[in-house]
Amino acid sequence: MSLFWRIFLLNAAVLTAATALLLLGPVTVSTPVLLTEALILTAGLATLLVANAALLRIGLTPLARLARAMTTIDLLRPGPRPMVAGHGEIADLIKTFNTMLDRLETERATSSARALSAQEAERRRISQELHDEIGQSLTAVLLELKRVADQAPAPLRTELHQVQEATRDSLDEIRRIARRLRPGVLEELGLASALKALTTEIPAHSRIIARRQLDTDLPPLGEEAELVLYRVAQESLTNTVRHAHAQRLDLTLRRSPTGVELRIRDDGLGLQGALEGSGIRGMRERALLIGAELTLGPSPEGGTEVRLTVPTRSGSN
Incomplete structure (x- = not known):
């Protein structure tokens, strides 16, 4: 039975019961209304409203649980699926939501795997270029600095040695970055x-x-x-x-x-x-x-x- 017909029949049952009580019961309404009659009608209306609210609450509780799950779901932290409860359209809606979550998690895992695989490939490429190109270039600079420093005057030789140390530190840093990018x-x-x-x-x-x-x-x-x-x-x-x-x-x-x-x-x-x-x-x-x-x-x-x-x-x- 669909949600529309369930709610309709619940309200119809409540209103039918109220009408039957008014037609078949001994209660009459005077003009003007007496206090006892007003109290009886008020108590009857409150009873009908409480009964209707209780029936609707029972029928719509699964939807409230589903709404809470929708607001708290996190695809990076998979948790238990909402329990399938209720009847008809409500149960179908919860099943559809769980199926959608399964599909989203599968698609996210697939796309994340592709992205991370591409990221690792790019890291390997950058690491290789740092090692082969920049690393070799700095090594050549160090060798040239050593040759120049060996032939330079003493005052200039000290400054060239400082440049050598700075270049060597940069080369070590590049190698460290390359190792972090590609854990050989x-x-x-x-x-x-x-x-x-x-x-x-x-x-x-x-x-x-x-x-x-x-x-x-x-x-x-x-x-x-x-x-x-x-x-x-x-x-x-x-x-x-x-x-x-x-x-x-x-x-x-x-x-x-x-x-x-x-x-x-x-x-x-x-x-x-x-x-x-x-x-x-x-x-x-x-x-x-x-x-x-x-x-x-x-x-x-x-x-x-x-x-x-x-x-x-x-x-x-």
């Missing part, structure tokens, strides 16, 4: 070594003491899952260095009952109700691509904790 250590030495390299690259001026606990007997994850773990750790460390004002950072990679867990904790300022930026949204999108669970919240030390749980195919140790 991840491909060559594995996830644990790549995460270890991340903690060693924390700038000295941040004065952050990094501690790490990395299990080596991890279950097989696959290249895509390892890259997601690496990128989430990289973004978390970058946020800590830039925004947390932390003194200590703990990075843990370990087996979990369902797969592998990555945890990054710091003792900094914490989230403090800040809106999620593009970095955190990117972390959530990457986690969704491999069916992982990403949570962000306060750490026991008062800072921030990022936890990424990646399930293995078997879901066991």
